[in-house]
Amino acid sequence: MAESLDAYIHRMMLPAPLPQGGLALALVPGAVAKIASDTGIPGWNIEATALDLGILPTRYLRNMHSITPEAQTRLLRxxxxxxxxxxxxxxxxxxxxxxxxxxxxxxxxxxxxxxxxxxxxxxxxxxxxxxxxxxxxxxxxxxxxxxxxxxxxxxxxxxxxxxxxxxxxxxxxxxxxxxxxxxxxxxxxxxxxxxxxxxxxxxxxxxxxxxxxxxxxxxxxxxxxxxxxxxxxxxxxxxxxxxxxxxxxxxxxxxxxxxxxxxxxxxxxxxxxxxxxxx
Structure with a gap:
């Protein structure tokens, strides 16, 4: 059975430091590109799905105090x-x-x-x-x-x-x-x-x-x-x-x-x- 997108994202996530301190589960741009290449799913869709799972694309970490994860998901879609x-x-x-x-x-x-x-x-x-x-x-x-x-x-x-x-x-x-x-x-x-x-x-x-x-x-x-x-x-x-x-x-x-x-x-x-x- 093919791996689901959610499972693939979870496998590729890493802990990353937040700008305000602490750590978050995150998805780096290289991981997004890898998943997109392997699945044919657009990167924006992968990043939006990651946000739905509570995983932050590192590309948007500096947005998070001005644009909430929910709003970032809306932008991506x-x-x-x-x-x-x-x-x-x-x-x-x-x-x-x-x-x-x-x-x-x-x-x-x-x-x-x-x-x-x-x-x-x-x-x-x-x-x-x-x-x-x-x-x-x-x-x-x-x-x-x-x-x-x-x-x-x-x-x-x-x-x-x-x-x-x-x-x-x-x-x-x-x-x-x-x-x-x-x-x-x-x-x-x-x-x-x-x-x-x-x-x-x-x-x-x-x-x-x-x-x-x-x-x-x-x-x-x-x-x-x-x-x-x-x-x-x-x-x-x-x-x-x-x-x-x-x-x-x-x-x-x-x-x-x-x-x-x-x-x-x-x-x-x-x-x-x-x-x-x-x-």
């Missing part, structure tokens, strides 16, 4: 659809990998170019001129191979958004510019899933959370990309907005209500101001 892998998208993608979002469905039809090196996390001297989707797949194998990544080298349209969003728990708008944001917002509403959106222009930016049927920034921001192109995209602005977006995504995936639902957070790093407005 979640599926997120993200559109865009540029400045915002690459930073969000890396954070979601490290946080343990089990399945990431991402799309971007662009290739990296030299001007992306100033702020795009996935762009470096090894990935320049490659497709952003390919760079994302490579990053996932380096950072967290337990995550299932469906990276698509394509520009989505009104016709392809619905299929892309189907079956997901949450959508992330990390598009460059404003042209397709309203279409994505409308398609997320039809899919009945929340949408986290954000944009930057120079040292300013915004983040918003749009629940199905709510008003979003795309309904009054228009489609003019001039502000971003004129004011530029400095890395601190990109990283700040991306981090806020990732935090809101995790908040909702673990079952909490976002304080930005139906609102927009406006930031200005030059003046160091943050202001929340109702939409």
């Amino acid at each position: 979640s599926t997120v659809a993200q559109v865009g892998l540029g400045g915002l998208g690459g930073t969000i993608f890396e954070q979601l990998l490290r946080l343990g979002i089990g399945t990431l469905r991402i799309a971007d039809g662009d290739n990296f170019e030299e001007s992306n090196l100033n702020r795009q996390t996935l762009c470096d001297m090894d990935t320049i001129w490659r497709s952003k989707a390919q760079a994302a797949r490579l990053a996932a194998t380096r950072i967290n191979p337990s995550i299932t990544v469906d990276a698509r080298h394509e520009f989505l349209t009104a016709d392809t958004f619905p299929h892309f969003l189907a079956g997901c728990d949450l959508a992330i708008d990390a598009l460059g510019g404003l042209t397709h944001r309203l279409t994505l917002q409308q398609c997320a509403a039809k899919a009945n899933i929340p949408l986290v959106t954000g944009a930057i222009a120079g040292w300013t930016g915004y983040v918003a959370v749009i629940m199905p049927g709510q008003t979003g920034p795309a309904q009054f921001m228009g489609q003019d990309n001039g502000a971003e192109e004129k004011l530029g995209c400095p890395a601190p602005s990109v990283c700040t907005v991306a981090t806020l977006m990732a935090a809101e995504a995790v908040r909702m995936l673990r079952g909490d209500v976002s304080p930005l639902a139906g609102k927009m957070l406006l930031m200005d790093l030059r003046q160091l101001t943050f202001e929340t407005v109702a939409l």
Whole structure:
């Protein structure tokens, strides 16, 4: 009789020191990879099962005081659809990998170019001129191979958004510019899933959370990309907005209500101001 997954996990677990002191039963990344290779079960599923058994994947030990084991299990069993892998998208993608979002469905039809090196996390001297989707797949194998990544080298349209969003728990708008944001917002509403959106222009930016049927920034921001192109995209602005977006995504995936639902957070790093407005 084949060994059950629970039994295999118990056989591979080891005692590990906790950051706050003491020991816990834990599963190291190498053990997860071994079980996944032998069974064909995705790493995120193995880690979620381990958490159900009271065994902590060592990868997430430093999450545990901020994200409970129960919430971590929810993240591992979640599926997120993200559109865009540029400045915002690459930073969000890396954070979601490290946080343990089990399945990431991402799309971007662009290739990296030299001007992306100033702020795009996935762009470096090894990935320049490659497709952003390919760079994302490579990053996932380096950072967290337990995550299932469906990276698509394509520009989505009104016709392809619905299929892309189907079956997901949450959508992330990390598009460059404003042209397709309203279409994505409308398609997320039809899919009945929340949408986290954000944009930057120079040292300013915004983040918003749009629940199905709510008003979003795309309904009054228009489609003019001039502000971003004129004011530029400095890395601190990109990283700040991306981090806020990732935090809101995790908040909702673990079952909490976002304080930005139906609102927009406006930031200005030059003046160091943050202001929340109702939409």
